[in-house]
Amino acid sequence: MNINDSPIRTVNVTRYVTPLREGGSLPAIAEADDDFLYVLKFRGAGQGPKALIAELIGGLVARALGLKLPEIVFACLDSAFGRTEADEEIQDLLKASVGLNLALHYLEGSITFDPAVYTINGALASQIVWLDCLLTNVDRTARNTNMLMWGRELWLIDHGASLYFHHTWHNWKEHAARPFVQVKDHVLLPQADQIESADIAGRAILTEERIRHIVAQVPDEWLLADTLEAGDANARREVYIQFLLLRVASSAIFVKEAQHARETLI
Template sequence: MNNTTSPIRFVNVMRYVTPLREGGSMPAIAEADDDFLYVLKFRGAGQGIKALIAELIGGELARALGLKVPEIVFANLDTAFGRTEPDEEIQDLLKASVGLNLGLHYLESSITFDPAVYTINASLASQIVWLDCLITNVDRTARNTNMLMWGRELWLIDHGASLYFHHTWTNWKEHALRPFAQVKDHVLLPQASQLDSADLAGRAILTEERIRAIVSLVPDEWLLADTQEAGDANERREVYIQFLTTRIASSEIFVKAAQHARESLI
Protein backbone atom coordinates (compact mmCIF):
# COMPACT_ATOMS: atom_id res chain seq x y z
CA MET A 1 0.00 0.00 0.00
CA ASN A 2 1.28 3.47 -0.86
CA ASN A 3 2.12 5.63 2.13
CA THR A 4 3.22 8.69 0.18
CA THR A 5 1.84 10.65 -2.73
CA SER A 6 4.22 10.58 -5.68
CA PRO A 7 4.57 13.57 -7.99
CA ILE A 8 2.88 13.34 -11.37
CA ARG A 9 5.28 13.07 -14.31
CA PHE A 10 5.08 15.41 -17.29
CA VAL A 11 5.31 14.06 -20.85
CA ASN A 12 5.00 15.61 -24.30
CA VAL A 13 2.60 14.02 -26.76
CA MET A 14 4.45 13.07 -29.93
CA ARG A 15 2.03 10.92 -31.94
CA TYR A 16 -1.73 10.49 -32.10
CA VAL A 17 -2.23 6.74 -32.58
CA THR A 18 -5.95 6.02 -32.63
CA PRO A 19 -9.18 7.43 -31.19
CA LEU A 20 -11.22 5.58 -28.59
CA ARG A 21 -14.72 6.70 -29.48
CA GLU A 22 -16.34 6.07 -26.11
CA GLY A 23 -18.88 8.40 -24.52
CA GLY A 24 -18.57 12.12 -25.02
CA SER A 25 -14.91 12.53 -24.02
CA MET A 26 -13.32 11.03 -27.18
CA PRO A 27 -10.11 9.81 -25.52
CA ALA A 28 -7.31 8.50 -27.70
CA ILE A 29 -4.25 6.32 -27.55
CA ALA A 30 -1.18 8.51 -28.03
CA GLU A 31 2.57 8.08 -27.84
CA ALA A 32 4.65 10.40 -25.66
CA ASP A 33 8.31 11.40 -25.70
CA ASP A 34 9.12 8.70 -23.12
CA ASP A 35 8.17 6.09 -25.80
CA PHE A 36 5.17 4.86 -23.80
CA LEU A 37 1.57 4.76 -24.96
CA TYR A 38 -1.11 6.56 -22.98
CA VAL A 39 -4.88 6.82 -23.02
CA LEU A 40 -5.15 10.58 -23.42
CA LYS A 41 -8.03 12.52 -21.85
CA PHE A 42 -8.41 15.89 -23.58
CA ARG A 43 -9.10 19.21 -21.90
CA GLY A 44 -11.03 20.30 -25.01
CA ALA A 45 -13.47 17.37 -24.91
CA GLY A 46 -17.15 17.92 -24.17
CA GLN A 47 -16.77 16.97 -20.50
CA GLY A 48 -14.17 19.72 -20.05
CA ILE A 49 -11.31 20.20 -17.64
CA LYS A 50 -13.40 19.27 -14.59
CA ALA A 51 -13.41 15.70 -15.87
CA LEU A 52 -9.59 15.80 -15.79
CA ILE A 53 -9.64 17.10 -12.22
CA ALA A 54 -12.00 14.29 -11.18
CA GLU A 55 -9.85 11.77 -13.05
CA LEU A 56 -6.72 12.88 -11.25
CA ILE A 57 -8.19 13.11 -7.75
CA GLY A 58 -10.26 9.93 -8.06
CA GLY A 59 -7.40 7.93 -9.51
CA GLU A 60 -4.90 9.01 -6.89
CA LEU A 61 -7.35 8.39 -4.04
CA ALA A 62 -7.80 4.87 -5.40
CA ARG A 63 -4.03 4.39 -5.57
CA ALA A 64 -3.66 5.61 -1.97
CA LEU A 65 -6.15 2.92 -0.91
CA GLY A 66 -3.93 0.31 -2.54
CA LEU A 67 -6.15 -0.25 -5.58
CA LYS A 68 -4.62 -0.80 -9.00
CA VAL A 69 -4.71 2.30 -11.22
CA PRO A 70 -2.58 2.93 -14.34
CA GLU A 71 0.07 5.61 -13.89
CA ILE A 72 -1.40 9.08 -14.40
CA VAL A 73 0.69 11.69 -16.22
CA PHE A 74 0.33 15.29 -17.29
CA ALA A 75 0.49 15.26 -21.09
CA ASN A 76 1.42 18.45 -22.92
CA LEU A 77 -0.04 19.01 -26.38
CA ASP A 78 1.86 21.42 -28.63
CA THR A 79 0.09 23.92 -30.89
CA ALA A 80 1.51 22.17 -33.97
CA PHE A 81 0.20 18.78 -32.93
CA GLY A 82 -2.60 17.36 -35.07
CA ARG A 83 -2.37 19.77 -37.99
CA THR A 84 -2.13 16.86 -40.39
CA GLU A 85 -5.02 14.94 -38.80
CA PRO A 86 -7.52 14.28 -41.64
CA ASP A 87 -10.56 13.85 -39.39
CA GLU A 88 -11.98 17.34 -38.84
CA GLU A 89 -13.70 16.41 -35.58
CA ILE A 90 -10.47 15.06 -34.12
CA GLN A 91 -8.50 18.03 -35.45
CA ASP A 92 -10.93 20.42 -33.71
CA LEU A 93 -10.55 18.45 -30.48
CA LEU A 94 -6.76 18.62 -30.67
CA LYS A 95 -6.80 22.36 -31.36
CA ALA A 96 -9.03 22.90 -28.34
CA SER A 97 -6.73 20.79 -26.18
CA VAL A 98 -3.43 22.60 -26.64
CA GLY A 99 -1.63 22.71 -23.29
CA LEU A 100 -1.86 20.39 -20.32
CA ASN A 101 -3.99 17.26 -20.67
CA LEU A 102 -4.13 14.02 -18.70
CA GLY A 103 -2.91 10.58 -19.70
CA LEU A 104 -3.17 7.11 -18.20
CA HIS A 105 -0.60 4.48 -19.02
CA TYR A 106 -2.04 2.24 -21.73
CA LEU A 107 -2.54 -1.31 -20.48
CA GLU A 108 -1.92 -3.17 -23.71
CA SER A 109 -3.86 -6.42 -24.14
CA SER A 110 -6.04 -5.70 -21.13
CA ILE A 111 -9.60 -7.03 -21.11
CA THR A 112 -12.72 -5.17 -20.01
CA PHE A 113 -13.97 -6.52 -16.70
CA ASP A 114 -17.08 -8.64 -17.21
CA PRO A 115 -18.97 -9.52 -14.02
CA ALA A 116 -20.36 -12.62 -15.74
CA VAL A 117 -16.83 -13.93 -16.28
CA TYR A 118 -14.78 -12.71 -13.33
CA THR A 119 -15.54 -12.99 -9.62
CA ILE A 120 -14.11 -10.33 -7.33
CA ASN A 121 -13.59 -11.13 -3.65
CA ALA A 122 -15.69 -9.34 -1.05
CA SER A 123 -12.84 -7.30 0.40
CA LEU A 124 -11.76 -5.80 -2.94
CA ALA A 125 -15.35 -5.26 -4.07
CA SER A 126 -16.12 -3.45 -0.82
CA GLN A 127 -13.06 -1.20 -1.16
CA ILE A 128 -14.09 -0.15 -4.66
CA VAL A 129 -17.72 0.44 -3.74
CA TRP A 130 -16.61 2.50 -0.72
CA LEU A 131 -14.30 4.61 -2.89
CA ASP A 132 -16.98 5.23 -5.50
CA CYS A 133 -19.46 6.26 -2.81
CA LEU A 134 -16.88 8.67 -1.41
CA ILE A 135 -16.14 10.35 -4.75
CA THR A 136 -19.72 9.94 -6.05
CA ASN A 137 -18.61 8.01 -9.13
CA VAL A 138 -21.72 7.34 -11.22
CA ASP A 139 -19.85 5.40 -13.89
CA ARG A 140 -19.11 1.90 -12.58
CA THR A 141 -22.17 0.00 -13.75
CA ALA A 142 -22.69 -3.34 -15.47
CA ARG A 143 -23.18 -1.43 -18.71
CA ASN A 144 -19.87 0.38 -18.35
CA THR A 145 -17.69 -1.09 -15.62
CA ASN A 146 -14.60 1.11 -16.17
CA MET A 147 -12.43 -1.72 -14.88
CA LEU A 148 -9.89 -3.81 -16.73
CA MET A 149 -8.28 -7.20 -16.18
CA TRP A 150 -4.56 -6.95 -16.85
CA GLY A 151 -1.82 -9.19 -15.55
CA ARG A 152 -4.53 -11.27 -13.83
CA GLU A 153 -5.38 -8.28 -11.64
CA LEU A 154 -8.25 -5.81 -11.55
CA TRP A 155 -7.38 -2.24 -12.60
CA LEU A 156 -9.58 0.83 -12.17
CA ILE A 157 -9.87 3.41 -14.95
CA ASP A 158 -11.93 6.47 -15.83
CA HIS A 159 -12.96 8.48 -12.79
CA GLY A 160 -13.93 11.55 -14.82
CA ALA A 161 -17.61 11.27 -13.87
CA SER A 162 -16.78 11.60 -10.17
CA LEU A 163 -17.02 14.61 -7.85
CA TYR A 164 -20.03 15.92 -9.71
CA PHE A 165 -20.61 18.53 -7.00
CA HIS A 166 -18.05 20.70 -8.80
CA HIS A 167 -20.41 21.23 -11.72
CA THR A 168 -22.66 23.33 -9.49
CA TRP A 169 -20.04 24.18 -6.87
CA THR A 170 -22.15 26.43 -4.61
CA ASN A 171 -23.88 23.62 -2.69
CA TRP A 172 -20.86 21.38 -2.11
CA LYS A 173 -21.57 21.17 1.64
CA GLU A 174 -24.96 19.61 0.95
CA HIS A 175 -23.43 17.16 -1.51
CA ALA A 176 -20.77 16.15 1.02
CA LEU A 177 -23.42 14.93 3.46
CA ARG A 178 -25.66 13.12 1.01
CA PRO A 179 -25.85 9.34 0.57
CA PHE A 180 -24.81 8.09 -2.85
CA ALA A 181 -28.11 6.99 -4.38
CA GLN A 182 -26.52 5.69 -7.60
CA VAL A 183 -24.70 2.98 -5.64
CA LYS A 184 -27.72 0.78 -6.33
CA ASP A 185 -26.41 0.40 -9.91
CA HIS A 186 -22.79 -0.34 -8.94
CA VAL A 187 -21.54 -3.45 -10.70
CA LEU A 188 -19.72 -4.75 -7.59
CA LEU A 189 -22.40 -3.99 -5.00
CA PRO A 190 -23.64 -7.62 -4.76
CA GLN A 191 -20.11 -8.73 -3.74
CA ALA A 192 -19.50 -5.80 -1.35
CA SER A 193 -20.32 -7.55 1.92
CA GLN A 194 -17.45 -5.98 3.90
CA LEU A 195 -18.32 -2.30 3.68
CA ASP A 196 -17.82 -1.71 7.41
CA SER A 197 -14.25 -3.01 7.18
CA ALA A 198 -13.63 -1.01 4.01
CA ASP A 199 -14.90 2.08 5.81
CA LEU A 200 -12.55 1.63 8.76
CA ALA A 201 -9.58 1.09 6.46
CA GLY A 202 -10.47 3.94 4.14
CA ARG A 203 -10.94 6.44 6.97
CA ALA A 204 -7.55 5.45 8.42
CA ILE A 205 -5.72 5.84 5.13
CA LEU A 206 -7.38 8.94 3.69
CA THR A 207 -6.37 11.41 6.36
CA GLU A 208 -6.66 15.15 5.79
CA GLU A 209 -2.91 15.24 5.19
CA ARG A 210 -3.18 12.55 2.50
CA ILE A 211 -6.13 14.28 0.86
CA ARG A 212 -4.34 17.62 0.83
CA ALA A 213 -1.33 16.00 -0.83
CA ILE A 214 -3.50 14.48 -3.53
CA VAL A 215 -5.55 17.61 -4.23
CA SER A 216 -2.33 19.66 -4.35
CA LEU A 217 -1.44 17.72 -7.52
CA VAL A 218 -4.20 19.49 -9.49
CA PRO A 219 -2.61 22.20 -11.69
CA ASP A 220 -3.63 25.78 -11.02
CA GLU A 221 -4.55 26.28 -14.67
CA TRP A 222 -7.15 23.52 -14.48
CA LEU A 223 -8.67 25.00 -11.33
CA LEU A 224 -8.84 28.46 -12.90
CA ALA A 225 -10.25 27.33 -16.24
CA ASP A 226 -13.84 28.17 -15.24
CA THR A 227 -13.84 31.95 -15.10
CA GLN A 228 -17.41 31.98 -13.73
CA GLU A 229 -16.31 30.57 -10.39
CA ALA A 230 -15.14 32.70 -7.49
CA GLY A 231 -11.81 32.42 -5.74
CA ASP A 232 -8.22 31.76 -6.69
CA ALA A 233 -6.68 28.34 -7.30
CA ASN A 234 -5.94 27.71 -3.62
CA GLU A 235 -9.48 28.62 -2.57
CA ARG A 236 -10.97 26.28 -5.16
CA ARG A 237 -8.52 23.56 -4.17
CA GLU A 238 -9.64 23.97 -0.56
CA VAL A 239 -13.23 23.21 -1.53
CA TYR A 240 -12.20 19.79 -2.87
CA ILE A 241 -10.28 19.13 0.34
CA GLN A 242 -13.19 20.16 2.55
CA PHE A 243 -15.68 18.18 0.48
CA LEU A 244 -13.64 14.98 0.81
CA THR A 245 -12.73 15.39 4.48
CA THR A 246 -16.35 16.20 5.37
CA ARG A 247 -17.58 13.20 3.42
CA ILE A 248 -15.11 10.86 5.07
CA ALA A 249 -15.95 12.21 8.53
CA SER A 250 -19.61 11.40 7.79
CA SER A 251 -18.97 8.19 5.86
CA GLU A 252 -21.59 6.25 7.84
CA ILE A 253 -24.18 8.12 5.74
CA PHE A 254 -23.07 6.64 2.44
CA VAL A 255 -22.00 3.31 3.93
CA LYS A 256 -25.46 2.66 5.41
CA ALA A 257 -27.11 3.70 2.13
CA ALA A 258 -24.90 1.27 0.23
CA GLN A 259 -25.67 -1.53 2.67
CA HIS A 260 -29.41 -0.91 2.35
CA ALA A 261 -29.12 -0.89 -1.43
CA ARG A 262 -27.22 -4.16 -1.30
CA GLU A 263 -29.82 -5.79 0.96
CA SER A 264 -32.45 -5.10 -1.68
CA LEU A 265 -30.39 -7.03 -4.23
CA ILE A 266 -29.67 -10.20 -2.28
Protein backbone atom coordinates in the same frame (compact mmCIF):
# COMPACT_ATOMS: atom_id res chain seq x y z
CA MET B 1 1.36 6.67 6.40
CA ASN B 2 4.11 7.97 4.16
CA ILE B 3 2.60 10.44 1.73
CA ASN B 4 5.81 11.14 -0.15
CA ASP B 5 4.67 9.34 -3.28
CA SER B 6 6.63 9.65 -6.49
CA PRO B 7 5.69 12.91 -8.21
CA ILE B 8 3.42 12.72 -11.22
CA ARG B 9 5.53 12.64 -14.35
CA THR B 10 4.99 15.01 -17.27
CA VAL B 11 5.31 13.73 -20.83
CA ASN B 12 5.03 15.39 -24.22
CA VAL B 13 2.60 13.87 -26.70
CA THR B 14 4.39 13.01 -29.95
CA ARG B 15 1.88 10.94 -31.89
CA TYR B 16 -1.88 10.57 -32.03
CA VAL B 17 -2.47 6.86 -32.60
CA THR B 18 -6.20 6.22 -32.62
CA PRO B 19 -9.39 7.56 -31.02
CA LEU B 20 -11.31 5.57 -28.45
CA ARG B 21 -14.84 6.60 -29.34
CA GLU B 22 -16.53 6.22 -25.98
CA GLY B 23 -19.34 8.66 -25.25
CA GLY B 24 -18.65 12.25 -26.12
CA SER B 25 -15.20 12.64 -24.59
CA LEU B 26 -13.17 11.09 -27.43
CA PRO B 27 -10.16 9.88 -25.44
CA ALA B 28 -7.36 8.54 -27.60
CA ILE B 29 -4.38 6.26 -27.57
CA ALA B 30 -1.33 8.43 -28.02
CA GLU B 31 2.44 8.02 -27.86
CA ALA B 32 4.66 10.27 -25.76
CA ASP B 33 8.31 11.23 -25.82
CA ASP B 34 9.14 8.43 -23.37
CA ASP B 35 8.06 5.95 -26.10
CA PHE B 36 5.14 4.64 -24.04
CA LEU B 37 1.52 4.54 -25.14
CA TYR B 38 -1.13 6.32 -23.06
CA VAL B 39 -4.88 6.74 -22.98
CA LEU B 40 -5.07 10.50 -23.35
CA LYS B 41 -7.90 12.47 -21.74
CA PHE B 42 -8.32 15.88 -23.37
CA ARG B 43 -9.00 19.14 -21.53
CA GLY B 44 -10.97 20.34 -24.56
CA ALA B 45 -13.48 17.47 -24.46
CA GLY B 46 -16.83 16.98 -22.78
CA GLN B 47 -16.76 18.49 -19.29
CA GLY B 48 -13.32 19.97 -19.92
CA PRO B 49 -10.73 20.33 -17.15
CA LYS B 50 -13.24 19.40 -14.45
CA ALA B 51 -13.28 15.85 -15.80
CA LEU B 52 -9.48 15.84 -15.59
CA ILE B 53 -9.60 17.11 -12.01
CA ALA B 54 -12.02 14.33 -11.07
CA GLU B 55 -9.85 11.81 -12.92
CA LEU B 56 -6.73 12.93 -11.10
CA ILE B 57 -8.21 13.19 -7.60
CA GLY B 58 -10.18 9.97 -8.00
CA GLY B 59 -7.17 8.08 -9.29
CA LEU B 60 -4.89 9.30 -6.52
CA VAL B 61 -7.47 8.47 -3.86
CA ALA B 62 -7.83 4.98 -5.33
CA ARG B 63 -4.07 4.55 -5.32
CA ALA B 64 -3.87 5.72 -1.69
CA LEU B 65 -6.39 3.00 -0.79
CA GLY B 66 -4.11 0.42 -2.38
CA LEU B 67 -6.21 -0.21 -5.49
CA LYS B 68 -4.61 -0.82 -8.84
CA LEU B 69 -4.82 1.69 -11.65
CA PRO B 70 -2.52 2.59 -14.55
CA GLU B 71 0.14 5.24 -13.99
CA ILE B 72 -1.28 8.75 -14.24
CA VAL B 73 0.80 11.37 -16.04
CA PHE B 74 0.41 14.95 -17.13
CA ALA B 75 0.52 15.09 -20.94
CA CYS B 76 1.53 18.25 -22.78
CA LEU B 77 0.04 18.91 -26.19
CA ASP B 78 1.90 21.37 -28.43
CA SER B 79 -0.02 23.89 -30.53
CA ALA B 80 1.44 22.35 -33.69
CA PHE B 81 0.20 18.90 -32.79
CA GLY B 82 -2.61 17.55 -34.92
CA ARG B 83 -2.48 20.11 -37.72
CA THR B 84 -2.28 17.29 -40.22
CA GLU B 85 -5.20 15.38 -38.68
CA ALA B 86 -7.78 14.77 -41.40
CA ASP B 87 -10.78 14.29 -39.11
CA GLU B 88 -12.16 17.77 -38.39
CA GLU B 89 -13.79 16.72 -35.12
CA ILE B 90 -10.51 15.34 -33.81
CA GLN B 91 -8.57 18.35 -35.12
CA ASP B 92 -10.92 20.70 -33.24
CA LEU B 93 -10.48 18.61 -30.10
CA LEU B 94 -6.69 18.78 -30.36
CA LYS B 95 -6.73 22.54 -30.92
CA ALA B 96 -8.93 23.00 -27.86
CA SER B 97 -6.60 20.84 -25.76
CA VAL B 98 -3.28 22.61 -26.27
CA GLY B 99 -1.38 22.66 -23.00
CA LEU B 100 -1.64 20.32 -20.03
CA ASN B 101 -3.85 17.23 -20.31
CA LEU B 102 -4.09 13.96 -18.38
CA ALA B 103 -3.16 10.48 -19.51
CA LEU B 104 -3.08 6.95 -18.13
CA HIS B 105 -0.57 4.32 -19.12
CA TYR B 106 -2.07 2.10 -21.80
CA LEU B 107 -2.43 -1.48 -20.54
CA GLU B 108 -1.83 -3.32 -23.77
CA GLY B 109 -3.65 -6.64 -23.90
CA SER B 110 -6.08 -5.76 -21.13
CA ILE B 111 -9.73 -6.70 -21.45
CA THR B 112 -12.84 -5.05 -20.09
CA PHE B 113 -14.03 -6.50 -16.80
CA ASP B 114 -17.13 -8.60 -17.34
CA PRO B 115 -19.07 -9.44 -14.15
CA ALA B 116 -20.54 -12.50 -15.89
CA VAL B 117 -17.03 -13.91 -16.39
CA TYR B 118 -15.00 -12.75 -13.40
CA THR B 119 -15.80 -12.99 -9.70
CA ILE B 120 -14.22 -10.40 -7.42
CA ASN B 121 -13.68 -11.21 -3.76
CA GLY B 122 -15.76 -9.40 -1.18
CA ALA B 123 -12.94 -7.37 0.34
CA LEU B 124 -11.83 -5.89 -3.00
CA ALA B 125 -15.40 -5.31 -4.17
CA SER B 126 -16.15 -3.52 -0.90
CA GLN B 127 -13.11 -1.27 -1.26
CA ILE B 128 -14.17 -0.22 -4.74
CA VAL B 129 -17.80 0.36 -3.76
CA TRP B 130 -16.65 2.46 -0.79
CA LEU B 131 -14.31 4.45 -3.05
CA ASP B 132 -17.06 5.21 -5.55
CA CYS B 133 -19.51 6.19 -2.82
CA LEU B 134 -16.89 8.55 -1.41
CA LEU B 135 -16.19 10.11 -4.80
CA THR B 136 -19.84 10.03 -5.92
CA ASN B 137 -18.70 8.15 -9.01
CA VAL B 138 -21.80 7.35 -11.08
CA ASP B 139 -19.90 5.46 -13.77
CA ARG B 140 -19.12 1.94 -12.54
CA THR B 141 -22.18 0.05 -13.70
CA ALA B 142 -22.74 -3.24 -15.51
CA ARG B 143 -23.24 -1.23 -18.69
CA ASN B 144 -19.90 0.53 -18.30
CA THR B 145 -17.71 -1.04 -15.64
CA ASN B 146 -14.62 1.15 -16.13
CA MET B 147 -12.46 -1.71 -14.91
CA LEU B 148 -9.95 -3.83 -16.78
CA MET B 149 -8.45 -7.27 -16.27
CA TRP B 150 -4.72 -7.15 -16.90
CA GLY B 151 -2.11 -9.57 -15.64
CA ARG B 152 -4.93 -11.54 -13.96
CA GLU B 153 -5.64 -8.55 -11.73
CA LEU B 154 -8.38 -5.94 -11.61
CA TRP B 155 -7.43 -2.40 -12.62
CA LEU B 156 -9.56 0.72 -12.23
CA ILE B 157 -9.87 3.35 -14.95
CA ASP B 158 -11.87 6.49 -15.63
CA HIS B 159 -12.93 8.52 -12.61
CA GLY B 160 -13.92 11.53 -14.69
CA ALA B 161 -17.58 11.28 -13.70
CA SER B 162 -16.72 11.62 -10.00
CA LEU B 163 -17.10 14.69 -7.78
CA TYR B 164 -20.05 15.94 -9.78
CA PHE B 165 -20.75 18.68 -7.21
CA HIS B 166 -18.08 20.78 -8.95
CA HIS B 167 -20.22 21.27 -12.05
CA THR B 168 -22.32 23.77 -10.10
CA TRP B 169 -20.28 24.50 -6.92
CA HIS B 170 -23.54 25.29 -5.14
CA ASN B 171 -24.41 23.59 -1.85
CA TRP B 172 -21.25 21.52 -1.92
CA LYS B 173 -21.45 20.97 1.85
CA GLU B 174 -24.89 19.43 1.43
CA HIS B 175 -23.58 17.22 -1.37
CA ALA B 176 -20.73 16.04 0.86
CA ALA B 177 -23.12 14.78 3.53
CA ARG B 178 -25.63 13.08 1.24
CA PRO B 179 -26.03 9.33 0.73
CA PHE B 180 -24.96 8.05 -2.67
CA VAL B 181 -28.21 6.62 -3.99
CA GLN B 182 -26.65 5.65 -7.34
CA VAL B 183 -24.75 2.90 -5.53
CA LYS B 184 -27.73 0.65 -6.26
CA ASP B 185 -26.43 0.38 -9.85
CA HIS B 186 -22.81 -0.36 -8.91
CA VAL B 187 -21.57 -3.43 -10.75
CA LEU B 188 -19.72 -4.80 -7.69
CA LEU B 189 -22.39 -4.14 -5.07
CA PRO B 190 -23.59 -7.79 -4.95
CA GLN B 191 -20.07 -8.92 -3.96
CA ALA B 192 -19.42 -6.05 -1.54
CA ASP B 193 -20.06 -7.89 1.72
CA GLN B 194 -17.37 -6.10 3.76
CA ILE B 195 -18.28 -2.43 3.34
CA GLU B 196 -17.97 -1.64 7.07
CA SER B 197 -14.41 -3.00 7.09
CA ALA B 198 -13.61 -1.02 3.94
CA ASP B 199 -14.98 2.07 5.66
CA ILE B 200 -12.78 1.63 8.72
CA ALA B 201 -9.68 1.13 6.56
CA GLY B 202 -10.52 3.96 4.18
CA ARG B 203 -11.10 6.51 6.94
CA ALA B 204 -7.79 5.57 8.54
CA ILE B 205 -5.91 6.10 5.27
CA LEU B 206 -7.59 9.29 4.08
CA THR B 207 -6.33 11.66 6.74
CA GLU B 208 -6.40 15.41 6.22
CA GLU B 209 -2.69 15.33 5.44
CA ARG B 210 -3.21 12.68 2.78
CA ILE B 211 -6.18 14.49 1.22
CA ARG B 212 -4.31 17.80 1.11
CA HIS B 213 -1.36 16.06 -0.54
CA ILE B 214 -3.63 14.59 -3.21
CA VAL B 215 -5.52 17.79 -4.03
CA ALA B 216 -2.31 19.84 -4.06
CA GLN B 217 -1.33 18.02 -7.24
CA VAL B 218 -4.20 19.49 -9.27
CA PRO B 219 -2.72 22.09 -11.66
CA ASP B 220 -3.79 25.69 -11.16
CA GLU B 221 -4.65 26.06 -14.83
CA TRP B 222 -7.31 23.34 -14.58
CA LEU B 223 -8.83 24.95 -11.51
CA LEU B 224 -9.09 28.32 -13.22
CA ALA B 225 -10.07 27.13 -16.70
CA ASP B 226 -13.73 28.13 -16.45
CA THR B 227 -13.75 31.90 -16.85
CA LEU B 228 -17.46 32.01 -15.99
CA GLU B 229 -16.69 31.21 -12.37
CA ALA B 230 -14.97 33.62 -10.02
CA GLY B 231 -12.31 32.53 -7.57
CA ASP B 232 -8.65 31.71 -7.28
CA ALA B 233 -6.89 28.38 -7.54
CA ASN B 234 -6.17 28.01 -3.83
CA ALA B 235 -9.76 28.77 -2.89
CA ARG B 236 -11.08 26.17 -5.31
CA ARG B 237 -8.51 23.65 -4.19
CA GLU B 238 -9.64 24.17 -0.61
CA VAL B 239 -13.25 23.38 -1.58
CA TYR B 240 -12.15 19.99 -2.93
CA ILE B 241 -10.20 19.36 0.26
CA GLN B 242 -13.08 20.29 2.52
CA PHE B 243 -15.55 18.30 0.42
CA LEU B 244 -13.43 15.16 0.77
CA LEU B 245 -12.82 15.72 4.48
CA LEU B 246 -16.54 16.13 5.13
CA ARG B 247 -17.30 13.15 2.89
CA VAL B 248 -14.94 10.94 4.89
CA ALA B 249 -16.33 12.23 8.19
CA SER B 250 -19.87 11.50 6.95
CA SER B 251 -19.04 8.07 5.54
CA ALA B 252 -21.58 6.33 7.80
CA ILE B 253 -24.30 7.94 5.68
CA PHE B 254 -23.18 6.45 2.38
CA VAL B 255 -22.16 3.17 3.97
CA LYS B 256 -25.69 2.74 5.31
CA GLU B 257 -27.12 3.55 1.87
CA ALA B 258 -24.81 0.99 0.20
CA GLN B 259 -25.74 -1.70 2.70
CA HIS B 260 -29.44 -1.02 2.26
CA ALA B 261 -29.10 -1.12 -1.55
CA ARG B 262 -27.21 -4.40 -1.32
CA GLU B 263 -29.90 -5.96 0.87
CA THR B 264 -32.42 -5.42 -1.91
CA LEU B 265 -30.19 -7.37 -4.32
CA ILE B 266 -29.38 -10.49 -2.34
